[in-house]
Amino acid sequence: MHQTIDTALGINLLHANQAGADHNREHFDEWGITCLNLMSSPGAGKTVLLEKTLAALQGQLNMAVIEGDMTTELDADRLRQYGSPVIAINTGRSCHLDSKMVAGGIHRLQEDYNPHQFDLVFVENVGNLVCPAEFEVGEHAKVALLSVTEGEDKPLKYPIMFQEADCLLITKLDLAPHLDIDLALLEANVRSMNPDVTIIPVSAKTGQGLDQWFSWIKAQLKVPQALIG
Numbered sequence: 001m002h003q004t005i006d007t008a009l010g011i012n013l014l015h016a017n018q019a020g021a022d023h024n025r026e027h028f029d030e031w032g033i034t035c036l037n038l039m040s041s042p043g044a045g046k047t048v049l050l051e052k053t054l055a056a057l058q059g060q061l062n063m064a065v066i067e068g069d070m071t072t073e074l075d076a077d078r079l080r081q082y083g084s085p086v087i088a089i090n091t092g093r094s095c096h097l098d099s100k101m102v103a104g105g106i107h108r109l110q111e112d113y114n115p116h117q118f119d120l121v122f123v124e125n126v127g128n129l130v131c132p133a134e135f136e137v138g139e140h141a142k143v144a145l146l147s148v149t150e151g152e153d154k155p156l157k158y159p160i161m162f163q164e165a166d167c168l169l170i171t172k173l174d175l176a177p178h179l180d181i182d183l184a185l186l187e188a189n190v191r192s193m194n195p196d197v198t199i200i201p202v203s204a205k206t207g208q209g210l211d212q213w214f215s216w217i218k219a220q221l222k223v224p225q226a227l228i229g
């Protein structure tokens with residue numbers, strides 16, 4: 001009995017969230033913005049990757065970040081050094097951003113800036129390999145990060161994140177020689193969940209793979225880069 005109620009509640013919750021996500025996406029589409037939702041377990045390297053990305057693409061693209069964290073603005077403060085607007089959202093007891101929280105971030109962007117100026121909005125989700133994958137926020141693509149320190153089995157144990165991802169970044173590649181990680185097996189496990197996902201191994205520390213990541217980002221833009229003045 002409880003299970004039935006829980007399931008019905010869960011379906012209603014996800015349904016309401018989806019309606020909000022569709023509404024957020026309509027705003028992004030109206031403004032010509034591409035929104036990318038970055039998700040991973042805690043510490044896989046989302047913020048460091050965003051730091052490298054903001055630094056590298058500054059001057060080429062007009063970017064903003066909606067930064068989700070349960071309590072602090074530590075990540076938001078790190079990212080503010082790169083000149084792009086960073087909207088911090090504290091989720092409190094929630095282990096993921098939902099579409100309503102991101103709508104709040106969008107409204108703050110709208111109030112403080114001309115939203116038409118942005119090409120790209122990154123959402124950094126709360127570090128969690130489960131719930132963020134189930135709650136769309138209005139993104140155009142989902143980017144999952146999995147660091148080499150987490151183990152080859154994670155795509156099998158936490159399938160939804162890997163099934164939903166449009167792009168999978170294998171992070172901290174510089175650490176691989178110090179570990180027993182089997183990268184071929186890791187990739188095979190990802191492919192068994194999602195045969196078509198783009199897989200990009202990267203190291204934010206050495207810069208390996210970052211050019212491929214930047215090319216993937218540019219291929220997602222709503223306005224082709226050649227037209228961005």
Ligand SMILES: Nc1nc2c(ncn2[C@@H]2O[C@H](COP(=O)(O)OP(=O)(O)OP(=O)(O)O)[C@@H](O)[C@H]2O)c(=O)[nH]1
Pocket residue numbers: 040041042043044045046047048049075126127128171172173174175202203204205206
């Ligand atoms: N060796 C190495 N360390 C990295 C790399 N990328 C990130 N790190 C380290 O991993 C730790 C976590 O990085 P963050 O970018 O804060 O991870 P995050 O996913 O944003 O973490 P949460 O927001 O807490 O979920 C930091 O100590 C980083 O310096 C990398 O490419 N190589």
Ligand SMILES: [Mg+2]
Pocket residue numbers: 046047048075124
């Ligand atoms: Mg972070």
